[in-house]
Amino acid sequence: MREHASVLHIDLDAFFASVEQRDKPSLRGKPVVVGGVGGRGVVATASYEARVFGVRSAMSTREARARCPHAAFLSGRFHAYRETSRAVMGVLRELSPLVEPLSLDEAFVDLAAAGLPDLDEATVRAVGEELRARVHEVSGGLTASVGLASSKFLAKIASEIEKPDGLTVINPGTERDLLRPLNVRVIPGVGPATVERLRRSGVYTVSDLEALDEHEVVQLLGKAHGHSLHAMARGEDDRAVVPEREAKSVSVEDTYSTDVTDRELMADLLTRQAATVAGRLAKQRMSGRTISIKVRLHDFSTSSRSSTLPAPTDDAALIARTARGLLTDLDTSGGVRLLGVGVSGLADWVQEELFSDPEPPEPSDREALDRLAPVVRRPEWAPGSDVIHDEMGAGWVWGAGRGVVTVRFETAETGPGPVRSFAQDDPALHLWQPPPDDEAVARAVIPPSGT
Incomplete structure (x- = not known):
């Protein structure tokens, strides 16, 4: 643990919605929801005006419309978000050489590498305030919440305390007092399944978890997870700020406006997604060994299947064939709401002799694109475009x-x-159309508008 609050976490407030309000003056001060605008869409971001009505990220668009029918529902403009993010990340890198982006709107900054004369509370607080002012300037008026602490875990918690448009410093030595009354969900890695497991053992707060000895936590949650959470409950986190975060997987998924019941169409959809994944791998000069598919059925149950190849590949035809083969193991007779294809086990090379494909692509690989347009294509005149x-x-x-x-x-x-x-x-x-690369990334970040 560090002796100073030298880890900074910055989070742009309601980022996608704030960019839309910035660029659309008539929406300023009004509820805005960005994400899929159709009946099966999902909320990516809601403005704070919409959150007053209970609208939250990951909520279905249908529920969001019921809660806040007078909101502006927009499909998102990735080019604008990326441009704004680049400007903000540029400011962070001027401050320190160690910047770890987590997403377009969130990053860690290591102030210990910033060459500051001192790292006492007054200094880091002044740096945080100046950073918020610079971000407001370069982003065209967006606000950011900043947290400073002795670790990444605590800095992220700190940035939530005065959100939106706030700054909090957690001084070393005060971490446990701050953590103890908080819900155990604040600890990284504590998802719904872990919460339920802890609840059955009477653990609701960080204090409850802290009271358990390490052996009890390991027995309850497993060795790796248990050790990590036992340390986090005591405010212990020695993870470094890593400037280059290595991608663990490349994937794409789509939710469909109507349940897909035709197996041939499902295979075509997977083929299209495999081509998108392969394109992203090629752009990053990466390849992967493990091909996986994700399938959400009509009853909202979700299944996944994966297959590990003998060596990495970035070949679209091979990824597509593997994905289609994985689909045969699943019963989809009731209809499918969502399909996804992913590649993990990434490497920076491809053993071409093992994966050369002398055969021409299967007809369905090319013909699929024409048949898929009505199912997954973003509406041409999408709201907000x-x-x-x-x-x-x-x-x-x-x-x-x-x-x-x-x-x-x-x-x-x-x-x-x-x-x-x-x-x-x-x-x-x-x-107005953004460059093709923007559109490809947008499909991964903003749920499809027709879904």
Whole structure:
């Protein structure tokens, strides 16, 4: 454990929704929900105005609409989120060479590597406040919550205490007093299954877990998990801030607007996802040995299957064939809500002689794309998408249907703008498209709009 609160955790508040409010002046101060906008969509982020009504991340869009019907439901614009994230991460790297991004909107920073003259409470608090001001400046007005502590675990907890738009310093020596009354869920690695196991043993708070000796925790949760949680309950965490976080897997999944019952169509869907995964592997110059599929059935039960190859691959056809083979082991007669393909056991090489594929791709590998469009394609005029009109200028899709697109013409700089409706085939109205790479990553970060 460190002697100073030199680990900083920063979390951009309601990031996706805040970017939308920044770029859409008419939505500022109003509830905004970003994610899948269809009946089976999932909330990626909700603005704080929407959270007042009980809307939360990972909630179904259907429930979110029931709780907050007057919110703006937007499908998300990954290009804007990535651009903003890059600006913020640039500020963090100016502060310290040791920055560990966790996602687009979250990172750890090691202040011990920042060359500061002192690391006392006054100094690290001043650094945190200055950082929040710089982030507000480079992001176009977004707020961030910052936590400082002697470890990554505690710094992350600290950033939640004064959220949103706050800063908290946990001074060394006070960690246990702060942790003890908190729910055991605050400890990394304590998910629903672990919570239930602990509950059956009368463990609800960190204090309850701390009271158990290490042998009891190991017996209850297993050796590796037990040792880790026993230490965390005492505020002990010596994990370093690692600038380059190595990817453990590459995957993609889609939730469908209607249950898929056709096995051939399921195979085509897996083929399409395998191609996407292979493309991401190739871009990262990576390969993987373990191919897995994820299947959520009509009754919401979820199953997974995996197969480990003798050597790594990034070949789309091989990944697709393996995924389709794994599907044969599952009973999908009742229909499928979600399918996913992943590759893990990553390496930075491919043993090509073992995985050369002299045979041409199966017909279904190519024909699948045409058949899949109605099932998984993001709506062309998705709510929130950027548009350009030859006369009216820049705006965003307010809504679309029955051959009509309604646009609000405004940008971050203009203030709230007028609303106009056009025919979808109006030659003066153009949908602004991000680069192809942005679209590919967006499908992994924002649930598909039609789901």
